[in-house]
Amino acid sequence: MVFYLQLLWFLVNVAIFISTFIKYNGGQEFFYLRKLIGVSLPFARASAACLNLNCMIVLLPVCRNLISYLRGSCWYCKRNVRRQLDKSMSLHKASAYLICIQTGIHYFAHVFNFERFIHAWDTEGDSPGLRSALSSLPTLSNATWLNPIRKSGANPILELLVCVPGVTGVVITLALLVIVSSSMEVIRRSYFEVFWYTHHLFIVFYIALVTHGLGGLVRHQTNTEEHDPEYCQHHYQDWGHIPQCPDPQFAAGGAQTWKWVLVSILLYLTEIGIRLFRGQQYVKVIKVVQHPSRVIELQMHKPMFITRPGQYIFLQCPSISRLEWHPFTLTSAPHEDYFSVHIRIVGDWTSALSTACIAGQETRQFPRIAVDGPFGTASEDVPRYQAAILIGAGIGVTPFASILKDIWYQFSARPLEMKLKKIYFFWLCRDTHAFEWFGALLKQLEDTMTETNHPNFLEYHIHLTSGWSQSQALSIVSHEGEAEDVLTGLRQKTQYGRPNWEHVFRDVAQVHAGTRIGVFFCGPKSLSSTLHALSNEHSSDDLTSTQFVFNEENF
Incomplete structure (x- = not known):
C-alpha cells in the first residue's frame, strides 16, 4: 500500500x-x-x-x-x-x-x-x-x-x-542547503540542537519562496x-x-x-498556535527517578490530559530553551494517575534537563515543563491484532512499557473481550544495567500472569548482545541451574547474542497460521530493514492466510 x-x-x-x-x-x-x-x-x-x-x-x-x-x-x-x-x-x-x-x-x-x-x-x-x-x-x-x-x-x-527573483533565489538556495545538510542522520543524532535551530530556516525559505515570483x-x-x-x-x-x-x-x-x-x-x-497554548498550561512534575545506563524517569500530571498506550509527547523546558521541543514516548498506561517518560541522557539538552530535575528532586522545586501532545503512533494498533510481535532495541523498548501495562490491565479485567490473544516480546540490550528499570515491569507482569493462571499470554525474550565481562560470564554459568535469571531476576533466562529472526518468524507463522500478526519495532534502521523484509517474506500471497504487518515507530 x-x-x-x-x-x-x-x-x-x-x-x-x-x-x-x-x-x-x-x-x-x-x-x-x-x-x-x-x-x-x-x-x-x-x-x-x-x-x-x-x-x-x-x-x-x-x-x-x-x-x-x-x-x-x-x-x-x-x-x-x-x-x-x-x-x-x-x-x-x-x-x-x-x-x-x-x-x-x-x-x-x-x-x-x-x-x-x-x-x-x-x-x-x-x-x-x-x-x-x-x-x-x-x-x-x-x-x-x-x-x-x-x-x-x-x-x-x-x-x-x-x-527580486535573483536575490530571493539565492536566499532560497542557501537556506535549503543549510537545512538539508544539518538534517543528516549523524547531525540529527549527535547534535540535535544544530538540526533543530537550522531547520527553522524554513521560515526564511518560505518568505523568499512566496516573494520569488514578484519580479515577473x-x-x-x-x-x-x-x-x-x-x-x-x-x-x-x-x-x-x-x-x-x-x-x-x-x-x-x-x-x-x-x-x-x-x-x-x-x-x-x-x-x-496549539503548541503555544499547550506550552502555557500547567504541568506538575511529581517524581524524578534515576535509572541505570544514564536514564531518568519523569512522572508528571496535567489536568485533562488523556492518553492512549504507545503515544508520544513533546517536552519543552523554558529554563533551558524556549524554542526546543523534544519527542519522548509515554511509558505510563492510561489507567495510572500520572504520565511518565524515560529519557536517555545523550546530549546537551537532556543533560541540562536531567541536572535540573535531579536538583529539583532534592528541593522539591522542579523546573517548569511544557508538554505538547499526546500524538498517535503505530503502537496504538497492537490490540487490533490476534497476535503481536513487539521488538525493542535499547531505549527503543520505551513504547512498549505503556502498551504492556495497558494490555495486561485490560486482559486482567476482561480477557474474553480482547481480540489480542498472544504477545511475543523481544528486548535487545548491549548493557546489563539497562535491565534494571524495565525488568521490574516484566517481573510484575510475570508474577501477575502466574497468579491469574495466564502464564502464556506474554512470551518474552531478553537478549544481551554485548557488554558482559569475564567475571559476569562465570557468574552466569555458575547460576545456570537456578530458577531465576541471575541478571534480571526473571524466570525467563537471558539469551546471549542476537535472535535468529528467520526462525522466530517461521515459528510464529506456524503457531498462528491464517491470522494477521502485527510486528512492532522501535530501534536502529539496520534492524528495521531486516524485520520489514522478513515480514514480507513470511507473509502469504493469499490475503486470507498468514500475514505479518510491519509497523515502525516514527516521530
Missing part, C-alpha cells in the same frame, strides 16, 4: 513536470521568450511547478496535531489508512529530496536564462535581428518589454543581485490573436507598421506559489 501511494505521488510529480514542460516548450504565448532563452525556459518552469507541489506537501507531515486528529478519527478505519498516517515523516523526507532536485534544475536553468538574456543583445548567432528587436522593446507603462536585461554587455552576477521575469505574449508570432517573427522590422503584425504585447503571469502553499502555511500556523 505504501509503495503504491509513493508511486502515485511520484507519478503526479512526473505528470506536472511533463505537462508544464510541454506548455512552455510549445505554447504560442511563449514563442518569443523561447527565441531569447531556448529550452532552459521549459526546464525552469516545469521544475518550478513541481517545487510548488512539494513545498505545499512538505509542511503537512509536520503538522502533528492534524495527523494525530486524522489518526484518531480513523480509529475504526482500515489499518492501511492509519498506517499511511504513521509514515507521514517518510513523505516529508521524500518531498524534501524532490525539492532539492527540482531546486537544482530550476537554479541551473535560470543561470542559463540570465546568460541568454544578456547574449540576446549580441548581433551574432541565430536570429540576431529578432532577438535584438525583442530585447529593445521599450519599458513603458503598458509593459511591452520581454527581456529583463535592459542593456547590452551587462554583468550577469550584478543583474542577478538587483532583481517570465513573461508571456498577450496579443497572439492579433500578432501571430510564427508569422511575424519574419517581419520584425515592420512591427507596428503592417496590420498583420502590430507590436507584440507582453505581461507577467504574477506570483503563483502563494496559491499552492497558503493552506499548508495556515495549517502549520494553527499547529504553532
Whole structure:
C-alpha cells in the first residue's frame, strides 16, 4: 500500500513536470521568450511547478496535531489508512529530496536564462535581428518589454543581485542547503540542537519562496490573436507598421506559489498556535527517578490530559530553551494517575534537563515543563491484532512499557473481550544495567500472569548482545541451574547474542497460521530493514492466510 501511494505521488510529480514542460516548450504565448532563452525556459518552469507541489506537501507531515486528529478519527478505519498516517515523516523526507532536485534544475536553468538574456543583445548567432528587436522593446507603462536585461554587455552576477527573483533565489538556495545538510542522520543524532535551530530556516525559505515570483521575469505574449508570432517573427522590422503584425504585447503571469502553499502555511500556523497554548498550561512534575545506563524517569500530571498506550509527547523546558521541543514516548498506561517518560541522557539538552530535575528532586522545586501532545503512533494498533510481535532495541523498548501495562490491565479485567490473544516480546540490550528499570515491569507482569493462571499470554525474550565481562560470564554459568535469571531476576533466562529472526518468524507463522500478526519495532534502521523484509517474506500471497504487518515507530 505504501509503495503504491509513493508511486502515485511520484507519478503526479512526473505528470506536472511533463505537462508544464510541454506548455512552455510549445505554447504560442511563449514563442518569443523561447527565441531569447531556448529550452532552459521549459526546464525552469516545469521544475518550478513541481517545487510548488512539494513545498505545499512538505509542511503537512509536520503538522502533528492534524495527523494525530486524522489518526484518531480513523480509529475504526482500515489499518492501511492509519498506517499511511504513521509514515507521514517518510513523505516529508521524500518531498524534501524532490525539492532539492527540482531546486537544482530550476537554479541551473535560470543561470542559463540570465546568460541568454544578456547574449540576446549580441548581433551574432541565430536570429540576431529578432532577438535584438525583442530585447529593445521599450519599458513603458503598458509593459511591452520581454527581456529583463535592459542593456547590452551587462554583468550577469550584478543583474542577478538587483532583481527580486535573483536575490530571493539565492536566499532560497542557501537556506535549503543549510537545512538539508544539518538534517543528516549523524547531525540529527549527535547534535540535535544544530538540526533543530537550522531547520527553522524554513521560515526564511518560505518568505523568499512566496516573494520569488514578484519580479515577473517570465513573461508571456498577450496579443497572439492579433500578432501571430510564427508569422511575424519574419517581419520584425515592420512591427507596428503592417496590420498583420502590430507590436507584440507582453505581461507577467504574477506570483503563483502563494496559491499552492497558503493552506499548508495556515495549517502549520494553527499547529504553532496549539503548541503555544499547550506550552502555557500547567504541568506538575511529581517524581524524578534515576535509572541505570544514564536514564531518568519523569512522572508528571496535567489536568485533562488523556492518553492512549504507545503515544508520544513533546517536552519543552523554558529554563533551558524556549524554542526546543523534544519527542519522548509515554511509558505510563492510561489507567495510572500520572504520565511518565524515560529519557536517555545523550546530549546537551537532556543533560541540562536531567541536572535540573535531579536538583529539583532534592528541593522539591522542579523546573517548569511544557508538554505538547499526546500524538498517535503505530503502537496504538497492537490490540487490533490476534497476535503481536513487539521488538525493542535499547531505549527503543520505551513504547512498549505503556502498551504492556495497558494490555495486561485490560486482559486482567476482561480477557474474553480482547481480540489480542498472544504477545511475543523481544528486548535487545548491549548493557546489563539497562535491565534494571524495565525488568521490574516484566517481573510484575510475570508474577501477575502466574497468579491469574495466564502464564502464556506474554512470551518474552531478553537478549544481551554485548557488554558482559569475564567475571559476569562465570557468574552466569555458575547460576545456570537456578530458577531465576541471575541478571534480571526473571524466570525467563537471558539469551546471549542476537535472535535468529528467520526462525522466530517461521515459528510464529506456524503457531498462528491464517491470522494477521502485527510486528512492532522501535530501534536502529539496520534492524528495521531486516524485520520489514522478513515480514514480507513470511507473509502469504493469499490475503486470507498468514500475514505479518510491519509497523515502525516514527516521530
